[in-house]
Amino acid sequence: MTLAVARILREFLSDPSKSRYGYDLMQATGFPSGKLYPSLAKLVKAGWLLREEEHIDPAREGRPARRLYRLSNDGIEAARYELAVLSQQISPPGQRLVRLPAEGYGA
């Protein structure tokens, strides 16, 4: 897992049930579009993220329907676990170990 992917997952985990737009994620993570979308595509392909079309009538709203991303159930568990592992791996030496959450894959 790249750090970019981890950063995006972290954003999703701050409220796992919430759907996010691509542009909102760019603002939240500070990533440019060219960095965000490849990571999102990877996560969608892995089944961690679900990609859905917004439920609006483009003709009535006068704008095209946007795409929304949210964590799948598997994605929530996998992301929690992977982030915990990663933070353990990259925490400065001498700090106490981070405990993996109980609902993680490895538990």
Added chain:
Amino acid sequence: MSASLAIVAAFVMLAVMMIWGALHAMCQEEIGTRIGRIPNALIRLAASRLPREARDDLADEWRAELDHILCNTDGLPITRLLRGMRYALGLLSVSPGTACELSGSDECETAAAGYRGPLVCFAAGITYRQLDYWVKTGLIEPSVRAAPGSGMLGLYSFRDIVVLKVIKRLLDTGISIQQIRAAARHLRNHGTEDLAQVTLMSDGMSIYECTSPDEVVDMLADGRGVFGIGLGRVWLEVAGYLAEYPPVPGNSP
């Protein structure tokens, strides 16, 4: 004295605000119509580098986000335009390998490289003019990289060449162009590997796809006069032609 100064100041303020409001509205109009086209064109360009299956869907997503950035985010029109430009340029700056990843496609390695027009014509046994005409009429589309208005400048995948060769054979046997069009569309939806398993059969009126020897025998047993093209054979021929020519990366000029 100070009272009249205050009144003048208030008037000046009012005038500035009115002019500002008018400018603001004009800018908004401008962005809604003309300037907004620049980032939109950049998005079209970025999308044109993607594998065909994913192109339209992703382009739709990006356009919707761009629309949101241009119309619904905070800030003055020019700020929003710059934001939109940054968004579109970001998508365009993705390297060709990653551009394929944007789509989550499995065929990224093969899709990222392709063959140029002259080699395609040679391998498929068609003329430059035929290739150009077929691309312009939408019979075939270069799936690695499209070149607007020209069949010769596009980059074609291995599968495209197999399909072209089949089209040529079908044409030579006098099958109607409508039938061929349908067959070409059908073949494009096959994966490169399972294309080799297909046998196309025709009774001169319609084209049938057979994937097992039994189906071929059934057609013959019907007593119809048929001819068939085994795509496995065509596949091998194309592979033979192309063996000495490495595919050109999709990012090369």
